[in-house]
Amino acid sequence: MPQRSSNFNTERINHIYIDPHNANKAQIKLHYPDLTYVSFLRCWLDIVEVYNLAAQSHVAVSFENLDYTADVVATGALRLLEAIRSHISTSGRSHIRYYQAGSSEMFRSTPPPQIESSPFHSYFPYDVSKCAAHWYTVNYREAYRIFACNVILFNHESPRRGKNFVTRKITRAMGWIKIGLQSKLFLENLQASRDWSFVGDYVEAMWLMLQQEKSDDYVVATEESHTVEEFLEVSFGYVGLKWKDHVVIDKRYFRPAEVDNLEGVATKAKKVLGWKSKIWFGQLVKMIMDEDIELAKREKVLVVAGYMDAHQQP
Numbered sequence: 001m002p003q004r005s006s007n008f009n010t011e012r013i014n015h016i017y018i019d020p021h022n023a024n025k026a027q028i029k030l031h032y033p034d035l036t037y038v039s040f041l042r043c044w045l046d047i048v049e050v051y052n053l054a055a056q057s058h059v060a061v062s063f064e065n066l067d068y069t070a071d072v073v074a075t076g077a078l079r080l081l082e083a084i085r086s087h088i089s090t091s092g093r094s095h096i097r098y099y100q101a102g103s104s105e106m107f108r109s110t111p112p113p114q115i116e117s118s119p120f121h122s123y124f125p126y127d128v129s130k131c132a133a134h135w136y137t138v139n140y141r142e143a144y145r146i147f148a149c150n151v152i153l154f155n156h157e158s159p160r161r162g163k164n165f166v167t168r169k170i171t172r173a174m175g176w177i178k179i180g181l182q183s184k185l186f187l188e189n190l191q192a193s194r195d196w197s198f199v200g201d202y203v204e205a206m207w208l209m210l211q212q213e214k215s216d217d218y219v220v221a222t223e224e225s226h227t228v229e230e231f232l233e234v235s236f237g238y239v240g241l242k243w244k245d246h247v248v249i250d251k252r253y254f255r256p257a258e259v260d261n262l263e264g265v266a267t268k269a270k271k272v273l274g275w276k277s278k279i280w281f282g283q284l285v286k287m288i289m290d291e292d293i294e295l296a297k298r299e300k301v302l303v304v305a306g307y308m309d310a311h312q313q314p
């Protein structure tokens, strides 16, 4: 779960979470471990599979929140691995399986196609923290024989994606543009190319790798890369709009440096796990768009009734 805060932050699991007062139906129990406190982590380790997806995961934000990003992404993974090691050594039960979410950003300027053995060549605060977490995981696997997998994930999207990542930023704005509540969308580098996939496909790969006999490292990718501009073409085209009429480049958003082209090859995951990506780029864009168009329509009702401020653009 995300770090506990004064506001509810369970928005993205509301569709599967049932209030514990409904004891017969509730299947999920939420805990709020914090990767910045190792002692707190130990309380929750009598479990079988640990999926470490925790991060300050916005690459551009990592340039502003340097030490927090490093603390949670890199040292947080180390704390979790150490908590697992110490739990196994005191309990004598080596049942825990650990999954570390790595990032294609770690490859940065290594040209595509990127595979497990491609060199990491990154210097962004977020990327470097992910590299550290990757090597901590390898260390705990080799030095302490913990079942620990690294997965190098390329961009994974869905209608629940955070609204400040480029895919949702585009589809949210496009929904508002379509219903006449917004006219401009401010973006940065449109030539960046990403291997975009549906997150549901990747979750399947994550689960599969923890069911194997041996832990290992894998690249998970669709093996197809598209530019931000192509994403705009497909999404705006889907509703009969021209992106060039609405998109404005705002140089303030540009990152200090950019990863131009990320495209993975998932041969190992396909061979060992029997996994493959099922949703292709056009289907993915359509899936997110359909949700955001519906959302925009509901929001328009609120705006018209005076319950929502139209100036608070998504």
Ligand code: GDR
Pocket: 057, 058, 059, 060, 102, 103, 104, 105, 153, 154, 155, 156, 164, 165, 166, 167, 169, 186, 187, 188, 189, 190, 192, 193, 194, 228, 253, 255, 258, 259
């Ligand atoms: P990324 O995702 O940095 O690849 O990391 P993001 O959606 O933020 O950017 C993708 C590309 O789009 C370009 N871009 C913009 N990005 C944002 N956020 N906002 C804009 O206005 C905009 N305009 C153009 C970016 O420059 C970039 O090239 C994601 C995250 O989920 C990471 O946590 C994860 O590790 C990697 O994917 C794999």
